[in-house]
Amino acid sequence: MAGLRPEDWLKATERGLWCAPADLYIDPVRAVERAVVTHGHADHARPGNGRVLATPETLAIMQARYGDAAARQAQPLAYGETLDLGGVTVRLVPAGHVLGSAQVVLEHGGQRIVVSGDYKRRRDPTCPAFEPVACDVFVTEATFALPVFRHPDDAGEIASLLASVALFPERAHLVGAYGLGKAQRTIRLIREAGWDRPLYLHGALQALCDLYEAHGIDLGPLEPAAGRDRAAFAGEIVLAPPGSLSDRWSRRLPDPVTAMASGWMRVRQRAKQRGVELPLIISDHADWDELTATLEEVGAPEVWVTHGREEALVHWAARRGIRARALSLIGREDEDE
């Protein structure tokens, strides 16, 4: 197809990225007839769509979160399998972001476009690693696309949590972690550091932890935090969603040290705004070095930047002779990751 341009068959619309020949929306922000969902986070996976294409893990997560509203018809597509839709070949490839997270590889008219969804490049014991796919257009996220974001080694962050537990044995340590992905990865990392005591969970984290365990990810002994004596939490580690950290829920704990596992903790002002006493820089999104290394690796001559700090990444790419532009999709905010 001579003269076919990528933007002729993949367009930014009000509902999200739309692949015209397949009539397929990627992570639509409003309900559509046919969607492909990159991963289970709420700003990517929304309820109420017709036919939903996703990895079996992502579909399970949507089912756990939305029940019957997850999709009228769920269409599992495992990593590496392909599907033909109106002359477009669709394939899902690991994104390394959370359990089930995938990049969407679209091939049409001799062109290949890869939509990254959210991704990271470092090791995550709860999901398969990101696989770079060479392409003509790479559609990338940009959550941490500023050169000030270089996430440290996560083992060091867990070590500082455990050192604090040793220093304040009469206090509880309350770790805020996003319920899908961050909580389970943080738990795995705590286990890898040798902590085998029970970890205590806010009720909102239980279902997804169970789901991870059902997918073969061993989280060790977990106990509900509810209904327990205040004194019993001294010296223990409790996990809760970020929104519960300084809410009334936390009053059940003895003078808790409030920690938070998030890439945003890198910037002091942001950590302070959240009233965090022990910031843990653990991110499920690529940092600046990972983003730029990925752009070089996939070798796409054209890059579209979807959500985050687009300006900096577009600037960086342009200086390397990559055609880059910001898509500014609506409905994508900084993930509370």
Next chain:
Amino acid sequence: MKAFAALLDRLVYTPSRNAKLRLLADYFRRTPDPDRGWALAALTGSLNFPNAKAGAIRELAREQTDEVLFALSYDYVGDLAETTALLWQTQGDAEPPGLADVVETLRQAGRTEVRGLVAGWLDGLDATGRWALLKLITGGLRIGVSARLARVALGQAFDTAVEEIEEIWHAVDPPYGALFAWLADGAGKPDVAGRPTFRPFMLAHPLEERADLDPADWLVEWKWDGIRVQLAARGGERRLYSRTGDDISGAFPDVLAAMDFDGVLDGELLVRDPASPDSSDPGSADPASFNALQQRLNRKTVSKKMLAAHPAYVVAYDILFDGAADLRVLTLEDRRGRLEAFVARHDHPDIELSALLDAPDWESVAALQAEARRLGREGLMLKRRDSLYEPGRKTGLWFKWKRDPLTADAVLMYAQRGHGRRSSFYSDYTFGVWRGGELVPVGKAYFGFTDAELAQLDKWVRNHTVNRFGPVREVEKRLVFEVAFDSIHTSPRHKSGLAMRFPRIARIRWDKPAAEADRIEALEAMV
């Protein structure tokens, strides 16, 4: 440097005093000399590197990336040292520098060498280490640790009373080898004889129950409305110390000039009002208000104009040393005799004697207390005649009986989340009074209520929120507080033009309609 960086990093985010003490004590115990000594110097503000300038850091930061990315980054992070620490691109694999290396090298370094040295160190550190290094060398730690808190932590770390440390503090120098040898390794206590070091103050309890006190056992004097100070002159050196043991000599050259003596006095620092009609006779004039004194506080140096507008002087309460003689082991009555003789002998108009008040019975004591506000005194001091001068607050020896507070009815406007144990409660309250039909904030208070009342207030705030700004909620203007405060003065920094001193919530007036709260005119009349 790594341990020091981890300490600073943790302190920045730690609101509770007890947790800060724990972190500091743990660091002092674990860290070897001389690193811990240099850390102590940094924490107590005893280090500066005149040749390390923020400009050099800015240049280093700009070399890390292009102009656009630097601007976006700085804009996002908002702090130059932090931006630089995060942007830094490490060259090669340099060894991390030790804290002592950094401090000792930098103290010797010339202006042109600083840049290269700093760049080399930055290469050896991680982001937190780089941030700590840049904060250290530019002198702006701002981690909410006072010099006094650092000394308290030192006492906790080595099971030593902080008063003992304070006694020798001003006679030891960074990196405090002799201090740590004494505290940690059982060496002798550093000898401070012949030096004008700080001696911990004897403090008073508030007077709660007075029924069983016999006035004959007590000396009564005014509690002057200034700041408590210690004047120490020994071996030709002179020092003025604040109640927390900080050396404030630099801000009060006029007081230092009056200290042409050999000894240690305890007194109240006040300023005169040169415009007052009886200022020609300094001995009988009343001091200027606390507000005037405030102009002279928290300054490193002071201008001639300031010295002329607000001249400082001292009212002496007590004597700790007369020459080399330690008088703290004498009774107050005996010390008083020595003090009167000392002040008379010294005979300087800027060192006055605090007069003893005639109060043979409780009626006259109470009458004096009732007069305190009219006279501009903070209240009364009652001290047992037989009390020795003992550091800290000893039960039953000295009492302060403050003037009754002022009160006003004000309306709750904003509530903010507290810190630490109170972080799930809206516990900091901003309240206002009426100016015409509008409320203007006049103060902020976060104590004066019980835990049960706090829970009730928290619930009320959540149920009556009209706006949220981060940790702050604006509430419906319906709840009235009876606010008690020690005094109120004009303040151009506040929208109402007024600021309260020591405000607290005296009562929650659940019953009172907001429209009946006080008007600004009523508060202006209290200034």
